[in-house]
Amino acid sequence: xxxxxxxxGKGLGVTIRGRQLLRHVDIEVSRGRILTxxxxxxxxxxxxxxxxxxxxxxxxxxxxRAPGLxxxxxxxxxxxxxxxxxxxxxxxxxxxxxxxALQRNVAETGVAKLLERPMQGLSGGETQRVxxxxxxxxSPDLLVLDEPxxxxxxxGQSELYRLIVRLRDERGxxxxxxxxxxxxxxxATDEVLCINQHVCCSGHPDAVSQHPAYLDLFGxxxxxxxxxxxxxxxxxxxxxxxxxxxxxxxxxx
Amino acid sequence: MDDFMLRALAAGLGLSLVSGPLGVFVxxxxxxxxxxxxxxxALLGIALGLLFEVNLQLSVLVLALFIAxxxxxxxxxxxxxxxxxxxxxxxxxLAIGLVAISFRDDxxxxxxxxxxxxxxxxGDADVLWIWGGGLLCLLIMAAIWRxxxxxxxxxxxxxxxxxxxxxxxxxxxxxxxxxxxVAMKIVGVLLITALLIIxxxxxxxxxxxxxxxxxxxxxxxxxxxxxxxxxxxxxxTPAGPSIVTAAxxxxxxxxxxxxx
Numbered sequence: 001x002x003x004x005x006x007x008x009g010k011g012l013g014v015t016i017r018g019r020q021l022l023r024h025v026d027i028e029v030s031r032g033r034i035l036t037x038x039x040x041x042x043x044x045x046x047x048x049x050x051x052x053x054x055x056x057x058x059x060x061x062x063x064x065r066a067p068g069l070x071x072x073x074x075x076x077x078x079x080x081x082x083x084x085x086x087x088x089x090x091x092x093x094x095x096x097x098x099x100x101a102l103q104r105n106v107a108e109t110g111v112a113k114l115l116e117r118p119m120q121g122l123s124g125g126e127t128q129r130v131x132x133x134x135x136x137x138x139s140p141d142l143l144v145l146d147e148p149x150x151x152x153x154x155x156g157q158s159e160l161y162r163l164i165v166r167l168r169d170e171r172g173x174x175x176x177x178x179x180x181x182x183x184x185x186x187x188a189t190d191e192v193l194c195i196n197q198h199v200c201c202s203g204h205p206d207a208v209s210q211h212p213a214y215l216d217l218f219g220x221x222x223x224x225x226x227x228x229x230x231x232x233x234x235x236x237x238x239x240x241x242x243x244x245x246x247x248x249x250x251x252x253x
Numbered sequence: 254m255d256d257f258m259l260r261a262l263a264a265g266l267g268l269s270l271v272s273g274p275l276g277v278f279v280x281x282x283x284x285x286x287x288x289x290x291x292x293x294x295a296l297l298g299i300a301l302g303l304l305f306e307v308n309l310q311l312s313v314l315v316l317a318l319f320i321a322x323x324x325x326x327x328x329x330x331x332x333x334x335x336x337x338x339x340x341x342x343x344x345x346x347l348a349i350g351l352v353a354i355s356f357r358d359d360x361x362x363x364x365x366x367x368x369x370x371x372x373x374x375x376g377d378a379d380v381l382w383i384w385g386g387g388l389l390c391l392l393i394m395a396a397i398w399r400x401x402x403x404x405x406x407x408x409x410x411x412x413x414x415x416x417x418x419x420x421x422x423x424x425x426x427x428x429x430x431x432x433x434x435v436a437m438k439i440v441g442v443l444l445i446t447a448l449l450i451i452x453x454x455x456x457x458x459x460x461x462x463x464x465x466x467x468x469x470x471x472x473x474x475x476x477x478x479x480x481x482x483x484x485x486x487x488x489x490t491p492a493g494p495s496i497v498t499a500a501x502x503x504x505x506x507x508x509x510x511x512x513x
Binding site: 053054055071072073075078079080081083084085086087090091094095134138144 | 280281282283399402403405406407409410411412413414454457460461462463465466
């Protein structure tokens with residue numbers, strides 16, 4: 001592994017109870033890069049995430065992590081013991097009881113007002129942002145986000161993706177995230193790994209979106225919508241939802 | 254106050270001190286049936302202890318350890334649900350224990366005393382066992398508290414944080430086994446789990462943090478032990494069931510407080 005590589009998996013396969021969930025997957029995450037794994041339901045995206053996290057071992061192939069790698073993980077959903085009295089502050093400080101880190105992370109993810117609320121009473125979108133704040137608590141080198149925008153409306157989704165890009169820019173952490181579609185995530189990612197149990201195609205998001213294997217998987221209609229999407233937006237929204245002019249290369253409309 | 258009452262009180266209070274912090278985790282991790290299984294297997298431990306003429310607490314502890322390891326192994330290998338496996342271990346060991354005890358017909362075995370506890374049988378050595386074992390439990394709990402809490406909130410997040418989840422969980426199982434081994438004489442094997450889960454359940458509505466819930470559970474347990482023991486003395490009722498009756502009444506009263 002080179003100094004820039006945080007995670008390197010080669011020929012990864014996972015078979016559980018005779019069912020092959022993944023085969024021959026290569027994955028590489030480098031410092032400061034954003035890699036998005038996309039694929040249809042049942043493609044093995046979460047299995048790949050669990051491999052990266054070290055929660056399961058590969059049946060075939062090898063996976064290496066940089067020594068001392070700190071990972072912040074945001075799961076797809078959170079199950080908590082119903083009977084445990086636990087508020088957001090207590091939940092966030094489970095992995096790191098540092099008040100400066102807490103203030104910074106709740107401000108960044110917009111959950112400062114939720115700190116004293118019981119975890120079990122949060123809405124889906126609030127839970128997602130609290131989970132992101134928790135993932136940031138240990139100052140991770142690598143953020144692993146499994147369907148981070150799940151349960152969030154479209155405006156909130158692009159806002160969250162911009163936040164992820166900003167976190168990468170400001171803190172220099174690499175990001176490995178899972179998405180089930182390429183549309184909104186395109187602007188937020190450096191590389192895309194499109195899988196359907198095996199790697200269908202990978203590379204720059206523009207290249208992947210035109211790749212025959214991608215079109216095969218997601219259909220040409222999807223690709224058309226994608227084209228429409230990139231050509232009809234002449235502005236962006238900032239974190240507060242206000243309209244700002246997009247940068248030059250995106251202004252087509 | 255009679256000597257046996259003082260000893261019983263000392264034993265009961267030592268027990269409630271440790272059952273609070275352990276009990277809340279049993280409730281959070283839904284391990285009530287696991288506690289029951291260890292308690293049922295304690296009877297086999299007693300039988301083996303009698304057959305081989307070794308210290309009963311020690312044989313109960315060793316057997317509980319085997320049951321805990323056996324359960325972890327079965328959970329890894331078997332496709333049967335955990336409650337099925339626990340049922341097999343609980344009733345299997347209970348039945349084998351009863352069969353084994355019957356082989357020893359030269360020793361008079363007061364089965365009821367082990368099933369429901371016998372306050373009169375609590376000697377100085379038992380009080381020492383309870384306080385020694387209890388303090389050891391509390392020390393270990395304090396050492397693993399944060400990791401165990403993290404694991405109980407969400408095992409996957411804890412594992413990504415670097416918590417050795419299997420190891421911590423196993424230590425916790427051993428602590429539950431230790432409490433059962435030292436507590437069986439006072440409450441009896443059939444009712445031990447009650448002393449773990451009822452005070453914790455009663456504390457739930459009054460707590461704003463995990464630590465507070467453990468503390469309140471300890472207080473509820475202490476009150477239940479005192480009411481139960483004095484009630485048992487006054488009304489001449491069996492001690493273990495009296496303590497659990499007191500705890501159950503406290504739990505029912507706690508439910509009068511509206512849920513948050």
